[in-house]
Amino acid sequence: MTARAAVIMAAGHGTRMKSKVPKVLHKVGGRILLDRIIDTVQAAGCERIHVVVGTIPEVRALVVNRLGEAAVVLQDPPKGTGHAVLCAHDALADFDGDVLVVNADPPLLQAHDLEPLFTLRQNGAALAILGFEPVDPLLYGRIIRGADGHVMRVVEPSEASDDVKQVKLCNAGMYLAGRADLFRWLSRLTDENPKQEYFLTGIIAEAVHEGVLVRASVAPETAVMGADTPMQLSQAEAEFQKRRRAYFLAEGVAMTGPETVFFAWDTEIAAGATIEPYVVFAPGVTVETGAVIRAFSHLEGCIVREGALIGPYARLRPGADIGEEAHIGNFVEVKKVTVGRGAKANHLSYLGDGTVGAGANIGAGTIFCNYDGFFKYDTHVGEGAFVGSNSALVAPVTIGAGAYTGSGSVITKDVAADALGLSRPPQVEKAGWAARFRQAMGAKKAAKGK
Numbered sequence: 548m549t550a551r552a553a554v555i556m557a558a559g560h561g562t563r564m565k566s567k568v569p570k571v572l573h574k575v576g577g578r579i580l581l582d583r584i585i586d587t588v589q590a591a592g593c594e595r596i597h598v599v600v601g602t603i604p605e606v607r608a609l610v611v612n613r614l615g616e617a618a619v620v621l622q623d624p625p626k627g628t629g630h631a632v633l634c635a636h637d638a639l640a641d642f643d644g645d646v647l648v649v650n651a652d653p654p655l656l657q658a659h660d661l662e663p664l665f666t667l668r669q670n671g672a673a674l675a676i677l678g679f680e681p682v683d684p685l686l687y688g689r690i691i692r693g694a695d696g697h698v699m700r701v702v703e704p705s706e707a708s709d710d711v712k713q714v715k716l717c718n719a720g721m722y723l724a725g726r727a728d729l730f731r732w733l734s735r736l737t738d739e740n741p742k743q744e745y746f747l748t749g750i751i752a753e754a755v756h757e758g759v760l761v762r763a764s765v766a767p768e769t770a771v772m773g774a775d776t777p778m779q780l781s782q783a784e785a786e787f788q789k790r791r792r793a794y795f796l797a798e799g800v801a802m803t804g805p806e807t808v809f810f811a812w813d814t815e816i817a818a819g820a821t822i823e824p825y826v827v828f829a830p831g832v833t834v835e836t837g838a839v840i841r842a843f844s845h846l847e848g849c850i851v852r853e854g855a856l857i858g859p860y861a862r863l864r865p866g867a868d869i870g871e872e873a874h875i876g877n878f879v880e881v882k883k884v885t886v887g888r889g890a891k892a893n894h895l896s897y898l899g900d901g902t903v904g905a906g907a908n909i910g911a912g913t914i915f916c917n918y919d920g921f922f923k924y925d926t927h928v929g930e931g932a933f934v935g936s937n938s939a940l941v942a943p944v945t946i947g948a949g950a951y952t953g954s955g956s957v958i959t960k961d962v963a964a965d966a967l968g969l970s971r972p973p974q975v976e977k978a979g980w981a982a983r984f985r986q987a988m989g990a991k992k993a994a995k996g997k
Contacts, residue, residue: 552644552647553595556651561652564776571606578811581651585613587656588649591647595639597618600622626738626745628747639726654783667723674723675763677722677764689701689702731753732753798816799818811831814830817836817838826845828847830847831865838851841858841859844858847865855871855873861875861878863880867886872888877895878896882899884898885902889905892909896912897913900915901928905930905931909928910937914940917942923942928945931948936954945962953971
């Protein structure tokens with residue numbers, strides 16, 4: 548198979564996003580756009596990937612972290628899309644194969660959308676381009692093909708006649724060609740246009756002028772849709788969520804209100820799990836079969852094991868590992884705690900850093916006091932332990948297996964197995980105090996009213 552490389556264009560500032568965050572660093576499904584497109588070209592078999600970046604350090608840092616310094620191609624100053632790809636000439640000088648050129652911002656593009664381009668190349672096309680048929684083609688260049696289906700030219704919307712505007716197939720701005728051909732065509736582009744930029748679309752005219760075969764593959768509009776504005780970003784998110792909901796329903800996940808459930812790009816839910824309405828999955832969540840996630844819960848970076856019950860109104864933060872048949876109830880927050888099989892924390896508690904043993908019970912209002920303003924400390928609750936309501940466990944501390952803590956206690960020292968930890972003053976009763984208090988206060992209030 549011919550070797551494959553990719554050039555990703557990510558040098559734009561994305562001013563239409565109207566955000567301090569660069570466009571390519573926005574997210575869909577909890578995944579950064581630039582990360583998503585890198586995932587896609589890797590899945591398409593591109594062994595070499597170069598990303599054209601501008602002067603935004605955060606974008607460069609992502610590329611270096613993901614692919615290494617050698618993957619970075621700098622475009623400074625920006626002189627158009629054709630110039631952006633031409634900047635990768637030296638980086639690919641030693642490469643012998645096909646070069647895929649893609650934008651950085653189509654959130655829903657997948658490897659199978661690109662594979663037809665490689666098929667066209669294998670079948671003799673010198674240049675393969677990706678097209679689509681948008682519902683509203685007003686702002687897109689039209690791909691004009693001859694009777695044999697070969698691409699003849701691309702007509703920009705400002706130059707399109709009424710007849711050309713009837714053409715449905717539009718240019719998605721993604722291309723595939725052999726490295727030598729691609730950079731030869733790019734080297735011939737000029738900036739003789741009102742914007743004085745080198746437009747990537749010019750390579751089509753160069754290829755046609757040489758008499759080589761140019762073919763187009765048609766992708767769904769959702770596959771190539773960009774995310775240039777907050778509106779487009781939200782539309783991409785909506786389409787992503789629609790796809791994920793359909794996927795999980797088909798896989799056997801029960802959802803009574805799927806339109807209210809939001810997934811991340813890497814959410815894993817096993818068949819037989821149940822997700823109630825208004826649940827949000829941030830990245831890094833795994834839910835095993837038989838688990839129930841009740842309404843209005845938020846999960847991130849956690850695992851919910853078989854048969855566990857979460858919520859309603861629960862929050863699982865990174866590092867939460869909820870064991871089989873365990874219960875995490877309403878208004879309970881769990882962070883970096885492993886909860887054993889059958890353990891319960893049914894309401895109004897914060898469990899942060901530590902472990903809860905199998906079968907333990909965490910009473911309402913319990914707090915793992917894990918932070919002193921500088922460092923985090925662990926709390927360990929043993930198997931079968933019973934933590935009384937409104938307990939504050941001041942870490943580092945261990946409650947032994949089968950031990951109890953009295954309700955309302957502040958536990959600052961370890962409690963031995965099967966012992967009772969109690970730290971509250973004895974109750975004192977003063978007979979008649981309430982009646983005397985009401986009488987005195989009533990007289991005082993009456994005196995003020997005179």
